[in-house]
Every structure is written in C-alpha cells, then in structure tokens.
Amino acid sequence: MNQTLSEQILSHAAGREVRAGELVVVRPDVVMSHDSLSPSIIQILREEMGIHNVKDPGQLVIVFDHVAPASTVGTANAQNRVRAFAREQGIRLFDVGRGICHQVLVEEGIAAPGKIVLGSDSHSTSYGSVGAFGAGMGSTDIALTWGTGRNWLRVPETVRVQVRGRFGAFIDAKDLALKVCRELRISGANYMAVEYHGLDWLALPGRQTLASMAVEVGAKVGILPPFGEAMKHYEVPDWLSVDPGASYTRSLEIDLDELEPQVAIPHAVDNVADLAQVAGTPVSVVFLGTCTNGRYTDLRQTADLLRGRRVDPRVRFVVTPASSVEMSRAAADGTLETLLAAGAILSTPGCGPCMGRHMGTLGDEDVCLSTANRNFKGRMGAPTSQIYLASPAVAAATALTGVITDPRSL
Numbered sequence: 001m002n003q004t005l006s007e008q009i010l011s012h013a014a015g016r017e018v019r020a021g022e023l024v025v026v027r028p029d030v031v032m033s034h035d036s037l038s039p040s041i042i043q044i045l046r047e048e049m050g051i052h053n054v055k056d057p058g059q060l061v062i063v064f065d066h067v068a069p070a071s072t073v074g075t076a077n078a079q080n081r082v083r084a085f086a087r088e089q090g091i092r093l094f095d096v097g098r099g100i101c102h103q104v105l106v107e108e109g110i111a112a113p114g115k116i117v118l119g120s121d122s123h124s125t126s127y128g129s130v131g132a133f134g135a136g137m138g139s140t141d142i143a144l145t146w147g148t149g150r151n152w153l154r155v156p157e158t159v160r161v162q163v164r165g166r167f168g169a170f171i172d173a174k175d176l177a178l179k180v181c182r183e184l185r186i187s188g189a190n191y192m193a194v195e196y197h198g199l200d201w202l203a204l205p206g207r208q209t210l211a212s213m214a215v216e217v218g219a220k221v222g223i224l225p226p227f228g229e230a231m232k233h234y235e236v237p238d239w240l241s242v243d244p245g246a247s248y249t250r251s252l253e254i255d256l257d258e259l260e261p262q263v264a265i266p267h268a269v270d271n272v273a274d275l276a277q278v279a280g281t282p283v284s285v286v287f288l289g290t291c292t293n294g295r296y297t298d299l300r301q302t303a304d305l306l307r308g309r310r311v312d313p314r315v316r317f318v319v320t321p322a323s324s325v326e327m328s329r330a331a332a333d334g335t336l337e338t339l340l341a342a343g344a345i346l347s348t349p350g351c352g353p354c355m356g357r358h359m360g361t362l363g364d365e366d367v368c369l370s371t372a373n374r375n376f377k378g379r380m381g382a383p384t385s386q387i388y389l390a391s392p393a394v395a396a397a398t399a400l401t402g403v404i405t406d407p408r409s410l
C-alpha cells in the first residue's frame with residue numbers, strides 16, 4: 001500500500017499496484033463533454049479517427065452548459081447537431097437549463113467515490129470533491145476515449161494540503177482555494193494531484209469549490225478523501241482509504257484560524273492578496289455563479305447579506321445558479337426573491353458569463369468582482385476589462401457598496 005488517493009484509484013482501475021510517474025491504460029467510469037467541445041469531438045472521432053460509433057454510450061455524458069441557451073445561430077445549430085448525435089448513439093444528455101456539467105454530475109451521483117471521471121473541461125478536477133479521480137482532457141483525448149472506451153494516464157505525483165482550524169466569520173472554502181493558489185502559484189502543482197486533508201467537517205459545496213480550483217495551480221486532479229459529514233450518504237469502495245504511509249512531493253499547511261478574505265487581482269489567479277490590499281476598488285459588475293461558487297449555499301449567503309438592502313446603482317449584479325436543482329432550492333425558500341428585491345439580474349443555470357460568451361459579457365473598462373475561478377485578461381469579454389476573484393460574501397458586500405468591500409465591515 002502506502003499510496004495516495006490517486007494511486008489507489010488508478011491501481012484499482014489498472015488491476016495492478018501503480019505509483020506516481022507510471023503510465024496506465026484505464027477504462028474510465030464516466031466521460032463527460034459539454035456543448036462547447038462536443039461538436040469538435042464528434043468531428044475528430046468521425047473525420048480524423050474514422051470511427052463512426054462510440055464504443056460504450058453508457059460511459060458517456062453530455063451536458064449543455066457553456067452557451068446555454070444558445071446565443072447565436074451558429075451555437076444553436078452546433079447544439080442541434082450534438083442533440084442528434086446523442087440520440088442516434090444513445091448517449092445521456094442533460095440539455096440547456098439543467099446546469100453546469102460539474103454540478104450536474106455530482107448532483108446526479110454520476111461522479112462518486114473511487115470512480116475515474118474524465119471530462120473535456122479543465123475543471124473536471126471538481127469530481128474530486130466526492131473522492132473521484134476527476135481530470136480534464138482535450139478534445140482529441142476525449143474523442144479517443146469515445147472511440148475505444150479507454151485512455152492512458154500518467155499516475156500523478158501528489159501535493160498534500162493539510163488544513164487546521166476553522167474558518168472565521170465570512171471566510172470560506174473560496175478563500176482557502178485562493179490561498180492555495182497564492183502559495184503554490186499557477187504551475188506549482190503541474191500535472192499533480194492536490195490532496196486536501198483536515199476537512200472532514202466541510203460540507204459538499206465547499207469541497208466542490210476546492211476541487212474545482214485545483215486546476216488553477218496546474219493540477220490534473222484535486223481530491224478530498226470521501227469521508228466525514230458531507231460524504232455519509234455515499235458508498236465508498238473498501239479499497240479506498242487515507243493511507244498515512246503515502247508519499248507526497250510537497251506538503252503545505254494552512255491554518256484557517258489565521259485566514260483573511262482573499263482576492264485574486266487581474267490578470268492571474270495566483271496574483272492573490274488579502275482583501276485589505278484592494279478594498280475600495282470600484283467595480284461595475286458583480287458576478288455570482290460558476291462551478292466554483294454558484295450553488296444554493298453561495299446564493300443563500302449572498303441573499304442573507306443583501307436582505308432588505310439594494311445593490312449599489314453603479315453595479316450590474318448578475319446571478320447564475322450552478323444548476324436547476326440549486327436554483328429551485330433558492331426559489332423555494334425565498335433566496336431568489338431576496339436577491340431580485342436587492343436588484344440582482346438572474347440568468348439561466350449554466351456557466352453564464354464566466355467565459356464571456358453570453359449573458360453578461362464585459363465591455364471595455366468594465367471591472368468585475370466575480371466568484372468564478374479565472375481572471376485572465378479578456379476571459380469575460382473585452383481585453384481592457386478587469387476581473388477580481390473572491391468569495392460570495394465578498395461579492396455581496398461589494399455589490400452593496402460598488403467598491404471591493406470586506407463583508408465583516410458591513
């Protein structure tokens with residue numbers, strides 16, 4: 001034994017004991033793709049690889065989330081082609097409005113402890129929130145898996161993040177994720193797994209925030225052991241455990257008792273500072289959403305801070321729930337009503353303006369405080385726009401004042 005979580009999962013899949021650095025050929029349990037890349041995956045499969053049918057339709061899932069509903073005739077036609085392909089091949093498809101792929105696969109129980117879930121999306125690290133080996137791959141690799149049912153992987157080395165203490169008021173998993181980006185930097189865990197320990201008490205949404213952002217330090221996988229409160233209804237395979245003898249490439253310790261609200265400053269996710277350093281920066285847009293922070297708990301926390309107040313008139317406050325399920329929960333208990341009464345603009349569940357393609361694209365000189373995971377130049381629209389990344393609590397405080405604000409000061 002003496003294995004990291006990734007080594008255990010890949011050993012199980014390979015049918016032999018493997019170690020970091022080895023290559024394995026595996027049959028992933030799930031292969032996810034979305035509206036953004038499925039058209040090119042179909043083209044690569046059929047035209048470049050000359051394979052007409054997918055090997056195992058039951059292994060595949062397609063989710064329409066990136067530009068959903070379609071914004072142009074081109075995207076509408078592309079989505080229709082993917083719908084026809086999925087019907088013809090018998091592939092499960094979650095259509096427009098169901099939500100962001102990473103949220104949907106967790107909600108549906110498709111991503112589960114010990115499974116290998118490959119996705120045509122870099123934030124497929126998200127599946128590590130439930131103890132799956134979740135990894136992103138490009139269109140060609142995903143097409144190969146569609147055609148053969150298999151793919152190869154290099155067993156990743158692992159960075160261990162040992163967490164102590166508890167979050168202070170208005171500080172949460174997003175601040176921890178940004179702090180990890182600050183410490184490890186953008187390529188600090190290139191092709192590695194980031195394994196979080198000491199968070200058995202953390203609820204599922206926070207686990208998802210952490211796992212989704214692992215890719216921002218270059219990681220192939222971001223994984224939390226599937227044990228503790230949030231995982232008590234999950235079935236964990238008996239071969240998967242936390243192995244005290246596992247060896248890690250690097251260990252990082254973070255004390256939550258000392259963690260301040262963190263903000264990523266334009267234009268890099270690892271350009272992170274304590275909020276105090278950027279407090280008072282004026283913004284024109286606040287965006288609450290994405291696979292990192294668009295869940296019910298994020299909406300609820302924001303609504304609690306906005307209740308009975310109005311968003312600053314200089315700010316467009318865009319809210320995009322991560323899924324239809326999260327949105328329904330927020331509708332059922334008045335969370336949405338509170339957000340709307342405060343002046344929020346509500347959009348269809350999905351990626352929303354995260355990639356700048358629709359529903360809130362930034363114009364020249366716009367400054368956005370976003371709960372997303374990336375703030376690269378031009379990511380949400382105009383190259384002259386700027387994106388700051390922070391937690392939902394910071395987003396709420398900033399929406400109220402029109403300048404980057406510490407929620408503890410409200």
Ligand SMILES: CC(C)[C@H](C(=O)O)[C@@H](O)C(=O)O
Binds near residue numbers: 355
């Ligand atoms: C469109 C997709 C391939 C992309 C990704 O891989 O992450 C997107 O989801 C993103 O967040 O930039």
Ligand code: SF4
Binds near residue numbers: 100121123292
């Ligand atoms: S919400 Fe943003 S980061 Fe997440 S999958 Fe969609 S585009 Fe990518």
